[in-house]
Amino acid sequence: MHSWRAALLRFDLHGQAIYEADGLLVTGPGSSGPAVIVAAGSHAELAPRFSHVPCTHLPGRLLAPGFIDMHVHYPQLDVIGSPAEGLLPWLNDYTFPHESQFSDPAHAAVVASFFCDELMRHGVTTALTFATSHPASVDALFAEARKRRLRLITGKVLQDRHSPDGVRDQTGQSLADTEALIQKWHGVDRLGYAITPRFAPSSTEEQLRGAGELAAAYPSTWIQSHVAENLDEIAWARALFPDARSYLSIYADHGLMRERAVYAHCIHFHDEDRALMRDTATAAAVCPTSNLFLGSGFFDFAGAERVPFAHGLASDVGGGTSFSPFVTMRAAYFAGREGQTKPGISLPPERLWWLHTAGAARALGLEGVVGNLQPGCEADFVVLNPQATPLLARRTSQANSLAELLFAMIVLGDDRVVERTIIA
Numbered sequence: 195m196h197s198w199r200a201a202l203l204r205f206d207l208h209g210q211a212i213y214e215a216d217g218l219l220v221t222g223p224g225s226s227g228p229a230v231i232v233a234a235g236s237h238a239e240l241a242p243r244f245s246h247v248p249c250t251h252l253p254g255r256l257l258a259p260g261f262i263d264m265h266v267h268y269p270q271l272d273v274i275g276s277p278a279e280g281l282l283p284w285l286n287d288y289t290f291p292h293e294s295q296f297s298d299p300a301h302a303a304v305v306a307s308f309f310c311d312e313l314m315r316h317g318v319t320t321a322l323t324f325a326t327s328h329p330a331s332v333d334a335l336f337a338e339a340r341k342r343r344l345r346l347i348t349g350k351v352l353q354d355r356h357s358p359d360g361v362r363d364q365t366g367q368s369l370a371d372t373e374a375l376i377q378k379w380h381g382v383d384r385l386g387y388a389i390t391p392r393f394a395p396s397s398t399e400e401q402l403r404g405a406g407e408l409a410a411a412y413p414s415t416w417i418q419s420h421v422a423e424n425l426d427e428i429a430w431a432r433a434l435f436p437d438a439r440s441y442l443s444i445y446a447d448h449g450l451m452r453e454r455a456v457y458a459h460c461i462h463f464h465d466e467d468r469a470l471m472r473d474t475a476t477a478a479a480v481c482p483t484s485n486l487f488l489g490s491g492f493f494d495f496a497g498a499e500r501v502p503f504a505h506g507l508a509s510d511v512g513g514g515t516s517f518s519p520f521v522t523m524r525a526a527y528f529a530g531r532e533g534q535t536k537p538g539i540s541l542p543p544e545r546l547w548w549l550h551t552a553g554a555a556r557a558l559g560l561e562g563v564v565g566n567l568q569p570g571c572e573a574d575f576v577v578l579n580p581q582a583t584p585l586l587a588r589r590t591s592q593a594n595s596l597a598e599l600l601f602a603m604i605v606l607g608d609d610r611v612v613e614r615t616i617i618a
Contacts, residue, residue, distance in 0.1 A: 195222040197244050199237055200252040200577070203600075204259065204567035205552040211544040213596045219257050220244050221573040228343070228384060228618035229573040252577060255613065256599075258547075259566050260319025260574035261519040262554035263509050265418070265458040265479035267324040268309040268335055268348070269293045269302075270512030281424040281488050284513065286358075293351075294360030296326040302334035310338045310346075316517040317612040319574035320555070320564045322418055322456055322479070322508075323348040324390060327363045329371050336379045343383070343617045345564055345574070347416050349390035350375055354401045357392075369404040376412050384572075384618075388416035388456075394431050394444045406449025416454045416558070418479075419445065422467070423459035424490045442467045451476045454559045458510060459484075461491040468501035477557035478503065480549070481510035482525035488513055495530045496539040506554030507546075519550050520607035527604065543600035577614040582607070 202217025218237040224230040233240055273292050278284035296302045313321055325331040325348050332350050339346035350372055354365045363371075372389060380387035389405050389412075391397045397405070409417050421442050422428060431441045438444045442463070445451050451474040460471070460478035471478065480493045498505055507522050508514070515521070523546040530541045541549075555565030564572050580599065581587035586606040593599040603611060 195220060195232060195244075195247045197221070197247045197249040198252065198257055199249055200255040200257045202234060202257050202567065203547070204234055205548055209545070209548045209553060211547070211596060217257065218244070219567060219575065220247060224572070224618070230618065231567055231569050231571045231573050233569055234567050254579070254581060256578040256580060257567065258576055258578055259551040260564070260576055260615065261317050261550050262506065262558070262565050263313070263318045263321040263519075264456060264477075264506045264554050264557065265481055265508035266321055266511050266514070268306060269296050269324070269326045269331060271305055271309055271312075272512075274512035275515065276512070278488070280426065281490060281513075282426055284488060289512070290358050290361050293326040294358075296331040297328045297360070299330040299334060302328070302331045303338070306334040306338040309335070310342055310344060312517050313344065314342065314615045314617070315612065316609050317519060317576040317578075317615050318517065319576075319615065319617060320345040320558075320560070321347070322388060322416065322558065324418070325350055327351045327353055327361050327368070329375060332375050332379070336382075336385050340383055340385060345384040345572070347386040347388050347558075349388035349416075349418065351390050351392050352401055352405055353392040353396040355398050356396050365398060365401050365404070368401060369408065372405070372408060376408070376415060380412065380415055386416060387412075388418045390417075391419045391450070393420040393427070394441065395427065395434055399448075402444070402448040402450065409452065409455075410449055413452075414454075416456065417450050417452070418456050418458070419450070420459055421445065421457040422462040423485070424488070425462065428462055440464070440467055442470060446470060446474065456558065458508065459490065459493070460505070461485060461493055463494065463497065465497070465501050468497060468503055471503035472501060475504070478505040479508040479510075480505050480526060481508045481514055482529040483515045483522060484510035484513035485529065486525060487515050492529045492532045495541060496537055499539070504557040505549070506557040507550040518608050520604055520611060523547065523550055523604045543597050543604055546604060547600055572618040573616065574618050575616050576612055577616070578603070578611050579613045580611070582610040582613075586611070
């Protein structure tokens with residue numbers, strides 16, 4: 195066992211922040227491998243019970259749950275910051291040429307190693323991640339995540355049409371490869387498999403049906419894809435699937451909406467789509483830096499409260515512009531405030547933080563496992579320095595509430611705030 199003394203942030207079951215200015219976090223071995231939170235609360239209350247446990251004292255620091263990235267593309271590491279007119283040109287000009295290189299296991303391993311290091315450097319301890327259409331890309335990422343004991347979910351991309359040579363797969367083989375990878379990796383240590391159609395336009399009906407059959411056969415797996423990100427993409431999907439009620443319902447029609455299904459973006463929704471997300475326990479990965487960068491639009495946070503469905507935050511690197519959860523939370527705040535096309539909403543800083551930690555865990559079906567610092571959770575946490583830069587130090591020294599402290603870190607923070615990342 196070990197204990198950590200510093201300010202402490204965690205969340206209750208209702209998503210309300212619990213803050214201890216002088217807190218104690220006690221960790222110990224779990225019954226099934228990863229270390230877990232044994233106790234969390236005020237130092238004054240807990241210290242007598244755990245006086246025998248070695249303690250690391252970190253004055254001026256904040257202990258917080260490790261961040262969860264609900265949607266990120268590890269093979270797009272080297273296309274981050276590439277200029278493009280929009281989503282579809284960006285895919286064709288940058289993404290697909292780079293992803294074709296991941297048929298080489300050595301290349302995949304180098305990128306996967308760098309990617310996992312970047313996650314940890316930015317305080318991300320759980321990620322739902324796209325690989326490429328090549329099984330070698332999945333093997334490489336799982337292997338690197340396992341070395342670092344990261345909780346990571348990924349899967350081979352399915353794309354058997356409307357894709358260039360080098361990334362397009364063959365329907366039957368793609369489904370066979372997916373099942374083999376599920377059997378090889380799903381549930382190994384802290385790893386999970388995600389059945390991964392790239393998006394409906396790049397899969398045939400046969401491939402989508404096969405993906406849905408695999409999702410039914412392996413209900414503990416995840417499903418991930420994209421939906422309603424870009425108006426041109428939506429028009430294309432509707433033309434390819436004219437009988438579907440909406441772009442989103444294409445996935446429901448093929449058995450791909452259920453608990454542990456996560457769809458990135460979900461921007462251009464009607465209330466019928468929101469109700470379908472809610473009724474199928476499907477979650478949205480909100481990617482504000484990517485949406486702003488590619489000019490796709492703004493996630494409707496007010497709509498997601500009016501017809502509630504699960505959602506959490508994501509970087510969407512490489513369409514997204516940063517691995518940093520602080521950059522993502524800041525962009526989500528801006529997106530929520532956008533009031534030109536719909537009524538804006540001011541997201542409280544505690545809510546933004548929850549959407550990138552405990553709320554994201556709930557959306558992934560991992561509530562009580564990761565994303566929080568309550569007893570029984572796996573002991574993934576970050577040591578944050580609210581004085582990491584001169585301007586941040588000046589502002590946080592004047593914070594009169596938890597909301598002011600967290601908001602200053604969201605607005606002014608970046609990877610320099612993350613002093614240390616502890617993996618269970």
